[in-house]
Amino acid sequence: MFKISDKVVFRKVENKIVLINLENGYxxxxxxxxxxxxxxxxxxxxxxxILNDIKRDFDVSESKxxxxxxxxxxxxxxxxxxxxx
Amino acid sequence: xxxxxxxxxxxxxxxxxxxxxxxxxxLSKWIDYGILKVHRDKVIDKRIFPKIRFHSGSIPEELAEPxxxxxxxxxxxxxFYSYEDYTLLVIGGSSIIKVEKESPSATGYVSxxxxxxxxxxxxxxxxxxxxEILRNEGVYYIHAGCVTKGGKSVLLCGGxxxxxxxxxxxxxxxxxxxMSDDAVFIENNGGSIELFSFPERLKLSAxxxxxxxxxxxxxxxxxxxxxxxxxxxIESIAVRGNPHALVFxxxxxxxxxxxxxxxxxxxxxRLIRQSISLTCNDGIEEHLDLLKGLTEKSLCRRxxxxxxxxxxxxxxxDGLFERS
Numbered sequence: 001m002f003k004i005s006d007k008v009v010f011r012k013v014e015n016k017i018v019l020i021n022l023e024n025g026y027x028x029x030x031x032x033x034x035x036x037x038x039x040x041x042x043x044x045x046x047x048x049x050i051l052n053d054i055k056r057d058f059d060v061s062e063s064k065x066x067x068x069x070x071x072x073x074x075x076x077x078x079x080x081x082x083x084x085x
Numbered sequence: 086x087x088x089x090x091x092x093x094x095x096x097x098x099x100x101x102x103x104x105x106x107x108x109x110x111x112l113s114k115w116i117d118y119g120i121l122k123v124h125r126d127k128v129i130d131k132r133i134f135p136k137i138r139f140h141s142g143s144i145p146e147e148l149a150e151p152x153x154x155x156x157x158x159x160x161x162x163x164x165f166y167s168y169e170d171y172t173l174l175v176i177g178g179s180s181i182i183k184v185e186k187e188s189p190s191a192t193g194y195v196s197x198x199x200x201x202x203x204x205x206x207x208x209x210x211x212x213x214x215x216x217e218i219l220r221n222e223g224v225y226y227i228h229a230g231c232v233t234k235g236g237k238s239v240l241l242c243g244g245x246x247x248x249x250x251x252x253x254x255x256x257x258x259x260x261x262x263x264m265s266d267d268a269v270f271i272e273n274n275g276g277s278i279e280l281f282s283f284p285e286r287l288k289l290s291a292x293x294x295x296x297x298x299x300x301x302x303x304x305x306x307x308x309x310x311x312x313x314x315x316x317x318x319i320e321s322i323a324v325r326g327n328p329h330a331l332v333f334x335x336x337x338x339x340x341x342x343x344x345x346x347x348x349x350x351x352x353x354x355r356l357i358r359q360s361i362s363l364t365c366n367d368g369i370e371e372h373l374d375l376l377k378g379l380t381e382k383s384l385c386r387r388x389x390x391x392x393x394x395x396x397x398x399x400x401x402x403d404g405l406f407e408r409s
Contacts, residue, residue, distance in 0.1 A: 009369055011377045016350035020357065022369065025158065029354050 002041045002073065002082045010038075023080055033058055037072055041082060092211070098134060099215055105141030111200045112211075135218040136190045137182075137211065144194045148173065148181050163209065167367070172217055176209045184217040186367060191218060224272045225372045228359045231269045231282055231326065232261035238280050238326030239405060240269065240383070241334060242352075242359055248334045248390050250309075251293040252397065254317070258297075259398030262323035263287075263314065271375050277327070278378050284322040286313045296394060330384040330405045331356070342391040344404040352385040353377060 007023040017035040019028040030038055033054065040050040047069070054065040076082045088109040089102040103109050143149075151173050155166040166173040174182040179196035191214040199205045216226055230241035230253035239261070241249045250266040257263035265282035272279055288309040294300035299318065303310035314322060331352050332344070356376045361369065384405060390397075 009373060011353070011373050013353040013377055013380055014349045018350060018354050018357065020361070020369075020373075027354060027357055029350060 001044070001046065001085050002076075003085045004038070004042055004082050005080060008081050019081060021079060021081060026079065028079070028081070033068065034072060037069060038076075099211070100134065100136040101139065101211065102136065103139040103141070105139065108139045108141070108195060108200065111206065133189050133219065133222045133224065135215050137193060137214055138190070139193045139195055142194075144181050148183060148194070151175060163213065174209075174213060174217070176213075177205065180205075180210060182210065182214045184214050184221070186221050189218045189222055219270070220368050220372070223368070223371060224270050225368075225375060226360065227269045227271055227280075227356070227376075228267065229269050230266045231264035231280060232256045233264055233323040233326040234261050234402075234406060236323075236327055237329035237406070238264065238323075239330045239332055239401065240280070240328070240379075241332050242355060243334050244359070246290075248336050250287055250289050251296065252334055252388075252390070254287055254289065254293075254297065254319075255394065255397055256401060257317075257319045257321075260402065261398070262321040263319045264323050264326060271379060273371070273375060278375060278382065279325060280328060281325045284314055284319075284324065286311050287317065288312075328379050328383045330386060331380065332386050332388050332401075332405075334388040334390045337389045337391055339389055339391040341393050342397055342400055343389045344386045344400060345389065347385040347387040349380050349385050352383075353380040356380060 005021070005023070008019055008021050010017050010019045012035070015032060015035070017030040017038055019030065019038075020026070021028075036054070036057070037050060040053070051062075051065050051069055054060065054069060055062055058065070060068070073082070077084075087102055087104060088106045089100060090109050090112055092099050092101060092112070101109065101112055151164075151166040155168055155173075156164060157167045158165040162177045164175040166175070170186055172184045172186065174184065176182070177196070177199065180194060180199045182191050182193040184191040193210065193214070195206075195210055199210060219226070227240065227242075230249035232239050232241070232253055239256075241252050243249050253263065253266040263284045264280070265284055266287040269280050269282045272281070288311050289300065289303065290309050291304045291306055294303040294310060300310070300312070303312065333347060333352065333355060353376065356379070357373070360376060361372055386404070
């Protein structure tokens with residue numbers, strides 16, 4: 001399970017989510033899949049459920065979904081946008 | 086004994102007080118030089134009346150060495166510290182301004198060196214605390230040029246050197262009302278987003294001055310010329326407007342300028358970069374909501390700013406406004 005840092009504020013504009021990390025002042029724009037993962041984590045969903053939905057909604061294989069999810073999570077962790085709980 | 090002077094920044098009258106007459110005299114000197122504007126009988130927003138009180142003498146111990154755990158941002162020569170009730174601005178390591186969060190007021194301790202520097206005194210010691218005060222009052226700054234037609238405002242967003250002022254002036258000579266070439270304020274006025282500014286002067290580079298008849302005298306100066314609106318050919322000014330379009334100019338060497346669609350999420354991201362200073366996290370949610378509302382409400386366009394300078398007003402009228 002992961003949790004979004006309380007130092008992160010965000011807004012959805014059109015189809016993208018824009019994040020600001022108040023800790024370091026960096027801005028980020030998430031694409032559709034990134035936004036989906038971010039929202040799912042915000043909603044407190046379990047990783048396995050998120051992966052199932054990625055496979056179904058984005059029409060990707062299980063290994064591709066896992067790879068994309070893990071690399072995205074690592075990036076968000078490196079940027080201190082989320083952390084493991 | 087207290088001394089004071091009233092100055093104006095954009096549409097706000099600001100009361101500056103001090104127990105040290107030298108501070109007021111220094112400010113007055115820069116007022117005389119035209120660097121700060123004296124309060125005049127023009128449109129003044131009376132809802133917020135920021136007051137800044139400067140003290141002589143040494144900086145109180147509790148402010149002299151801010152706790153690094155409260156450091157929220159550093160920008161050029163300024164450090165911002167955020168505490169529960171106030172924000173502390175440390176300027177050049179020697180002047181300190183404490184901006185209250187619950188009232189439109191600040192207190193400051195100005196170093197002797199800074200008193201003699203008009204740029205630091207105006208832009209750092211006075212202007213920045215006023216921006217902080219306005220933000221605490223729900224009025225947020227956007228770094229953009231702005232023109233208005235029929236109450237509908239077009240914001241020209243871009244970094245320094247991106248052609249904002251040149252474009253703003255060119256449009257203001259051709260059917261658009263001038264609002265600002267550099268600073269616009271945004272606020273929630275009874276549920277609707279409103280833009281306002283004080284159209285007082287414009288800053289043009291020597292090269293830009295060479296494009297406009299009557300500005301030949303400014304083409305030899307270094308840096309940018311600050312030209313009072315009264316000395317320009319601008320016929321119509323506006324102090325308020327409703328959001329209509331966001332235009333992001335990019336100077337190109339193409340023969341023809343073009344207005345191209347621009348995605349709202351990218352426009353939003355750029356607005357954030359240009360508008361939100363993360364000096365203090367208070368008010369950031371409201372600021373973001375205003376920028377999001379502004380983006381969603383506005384047409385978003387990218388301007389390829391070509392060499393066909395005289396065509397631009399027509400391009401804007403046709404591309405952003407329905408023909409009547």
